[in-house]
Amino acid sequence: MRARARIKDVASLAGVSTATVSRALSSPDTVGPATREKVMEAVKATGYRINAAARDLRQRRARSILILAPDLSNTFFGKIFAAIQEEASDVGLTVQISDSRIGRDRLLSLGYDGRADGIVLLDGGIDPEVVNGWKLPLVQLSEWNDEYRAPRLGIDNRAAARLAVDHLADLGHRDILHVSGPGENVLGVERQEGFLMAAADRGMTATVFPGAFTLEAGAQAARHWAALATRPTAVFCASDECALGFISECVHAGFDVPSDVSVVGFDDIDFADRFLPALTTIRQPRADMGRAAAARIIQMVEGRAAGSDNVDALPTERLEPALIIRSSTGTPKRKPGAPA
Amino acid sequence: MRARARIKDVASLAGVSTATVSRALSSPDTVGPATREKVMEAVKATGYRINAAARDLRQRRARSILILAPDLSNTFFGKIFAAIQEEASDVGLTVQISDSRIGRDRLLSLGYDGRADGIVLLDGGIDPEVVNGWKLPLVQLSEWNDEYRAPRLGIDNRAAARLAVDHLADLGHRDILHVSGPGENVLGVERQEGFLMAAADRGMTATVFPGAFTLEAGAQAARHWAALATRPTAVFCASDECALGFISECVHAGFDVPSDVSVVGFDDIDFADRFLPALTTIRQPRADMGRAAAARIIQMVEGRAAGSDNVDALPTERLEPALIIRSSTGTPKRKPGAPA
DNA sequence: GCAATGTATGAAATCGATTACATCTGATTC
DNA sequence: GAATCAGATGTAATCGATTTCATACATTGC
Known part of the structure; x- marks a missing residue:
């Protein structure tokens, strides 16, 4: 042959x-x-x-969508990638993937060289000039940036944070801590805002430690927490990884979760229910998010191919987060010496 | 404009x-x-x-490599994807990604439509006819299949299993269990073979539970283990997820790890050192694996473009696994009533 | 029996780049 | 001053498909 x-x-x-x-x-x-x-x-x-190149050239389409994420190794993205790829494959589209932090020029090219028909963007931290410079259908997923002219898909992070705070309030906690996401990240910012507003609404004492979505950030926050004179009885962490890091460090320092401190995470990663203790957390429906984003971008790509011109203007879509109660939260211990 | x-x-x-x-x-x-x-x-x-399509058509290259993996959401792959993408991006190649279980015809097309210059294959379970039908540079990473005509990159899984067994033997365990990977998977098979050979060499009693790489498989194995009349004092699981599932279930059933049972995992995923107890495991250098695979496929792609014809025949490359000792393994408890 | 219509097919233009080959200019050599 | 050469540039072919337009033929209606 x-x-x-x-x-x-x-x-x-x-x-x-x-x-x-x-x-x-x-x-x-x-x-x-x-x-x-x-x-x-x-x-x-x-x-x-x-030969796809020849067909794509003639038809001026690529039959491919591009996923951009700030860190491909982040376990949070795996399920999203899988869902997007599955939907895309079903309609004959291939999937390209790239780290979104590869440098301005390379990034611009990616959305401009005709190899992708549409983009799913999981990063709200890219220069808006770059993003708006792409002349391609675009969907913002999970993270977003108000300056991007593109529809948004994701959960309401403020409302999600409120779920966590309400749960802790209902258990009887009065003094709670938030380990936030990185300061420049919208997700972190909204979760923090939701936390503060909900805590105020419930009349709780609220503290915030600036943090990140990582295990290490959680561990570090735990060390700060442990050093506090009066320690909050519950912690809401901006991600599950952060929460697991927090718990891990607490246990190593001799504290018990949840009796010394209740911990709520965010995301509901696969390990959450197998951790010891199993993690109470806010579930983000990641597969649904991926599917919804894929469906939307496909709709936009096909719509554009079909000539309808206003598909890009479809509105933001909200998916529902859910509170998953497991074993890392409980009622606060009575203060030593306090009345029963 | x-x-x-x-x-x-x-x-x-x-x-x-x-x-x-x-x-x-x-x-x-x-x-x-x-x-x-x-x-x-x-x-x-x-x-x-x-316009990439035009350039690709004329030059008969795609400047793109394709990664095929059996399950994109598997946390094991994230670091590998990230490493490959980074290397590829450095030399101006884009990365496509697809689930390798999308159906024979679609799969054949992927390696045949001129959109990829080379393939990194993380799945040893694809029909060899399909794989050998691709006329593209190909590297097998992590998993492999002897019938694929393509170089292999990965660790020596038998030797890796031996590291685990030797560690347990050194601690004084005499009766050990292996929760294997899925039966049709080469990785699982080799780890099991390595386990049995090493156990025989050290004169240990060895049992194997058929399992999988999942949390659930580990949990189920734990239930079987708990039901045993005489329980092995140590377990080597075919993956970290499996090990965490095992530990989690054991703890819920009231056993202590490592004093009731030592557990060794495989992979060293990010959570391994934050789990409670921190997991003793065999580290696979995933980033190195990704980098090596990317380097190899790039070399093959460029070599082919440059005309050298025997680049595809470069040999298999072995990367070194390492035993990471943490807190989930310890010396076996003396049998009740046994002499001190 | 003839115009009108529809169906199946082919010839050639086209998508947007790269590149083999031709041409032109000016410098170098003897 | 002619011959040679190198370097810069242009013309046109090319990559491999799709698609417009034209054509050939069969079918229908009157």
Whole structure:
């Protein structure tokens, strides 16, 4: 077997023109049944597969979507990637993936070189000039940035934080701590705002430690917490990883969770329910988020191909977070010496 | 601003031919300095970006590599994806990603439609006919299959299992259990073989529970273990997830790790050192694996482009696993009633 | 029996770049 | 001053598909 067969080879083997082969493959009902048969045989005989570059060039589409995320190794993204890829594959689109922190020029090219028909953006921290410079259908997922002209999909992080705070309030906690996400991140900021507002509404004493979404940030926050003169009886962490880091460090320091401190995480990663203690957390429906983003971007891409022009303006979509109560939260211990 | 600028637009604005623009961009030193300047200005003025489909068609390369993995959401792959993407991006290649279980025909197309120059394959379970049917540079990473005609990169799983067994033997365990990977998976098979051989060499009693790489498989194995009349004092699990599931279930059933049972995992995922107890495990250098695979596939792709023909035949490469000792393993409890 | 219509097919233009080859200019050599 | 050469640039072919338009033929209606 020599080089790849081209459409020309199929055509001459079948004794028809390339136009007919093309038609037989892409819209079979426009060619005669006998011809179609001949073509299909020739395709099989030559092992012909379409050359995507040639087709994409002619049709000015790429049949591919691009996912941009700030850190591909973040376990939070895995399920989202999988869901997007599944939806995309179902409609014949391939998926490209790239770290969104690869440098301005490379990034601009990615959205501009005709290899992607649409972009799912999981990073709200990219220069808006770059993002708005792309002339492609774009969906913001999970994170967002008000300056991007693109619809947003994700949960309401303020409301989600309120779920956590209300749960702790209901358990009887009066003095609570938040280990926040990184300061420049919208998700962290909104969760913190939701935390503070909800705590105020419930008349609770609220403290915030600036943190990050990482295990290490949680561990560090735990050390600060432990050093406090009067320690809050409950902690709401900006991510599950942060929460697990917090718990881990607390336990190592001799504290018990939840009797010394209740901990609520955020995300509901796979390990959350197997951790010891199993983690109470706010679930983000990551697979749903991925599916919704994929559906939206596909709709935009196809809509654009079909000529409707206002598909890009479809509105923001909210998905529902849920409070998952497990074993890392409980009622606060009575203060030593306090009345029963 | 209208539609995207094409090379023709740049050429006429700069007052040169398209050939000159092309040369000014791809090999600047072959055009005169004044011309180069004019072209660059025209590029800036028009906002021109190359159309990748056209370039790829003409050059018969895609400047893209494809990663195929059996489950994109598996946390094990994240670091690998990130490492590959980083290396690829450095040399101007984009990365496509797909689940490798998307159906034979789609899969065949992926390696055949000219959109990828090379493939990194993380799945040893694909029909060899499909894999060998691709006429592309190919690297097997982590998993492999002897019938694929492609170099392999990964650790020696038998030797890795031996590290775990030796560690347990050194601690004084005499009766050990292995919760294996899924039966059809080479990684699971080799780890099991390594386990059995090492246990035999050390004169230990060895049992195997068929399992999987999942949390749930570990939990289930723990229930079986707990039900045993004489329980092995140590367990080697085929993955960290499995190990965490095992520990979690044991603790819930009232056992203590490591005093009732020592547990060794495999992979060293990020959570391993924050779990309670911190998990003793075999580290797979995932970032190194990704980097090595990327380097290899890039070498093959460039080599092929440069005309050398035997790059595909480069040999298998072994990376070193390491035993990471943490808190989930310890000396076995003396049997009740046994002499001190 | 003839115009009108529809169906199947082919020829050739097209998508937007790269590149082989031709041409032109000016410098170098003898 | 002619011959040679190198460097810069342009012309046109090319990559491999899709799609417009034209054509050939069969079918329908009157």
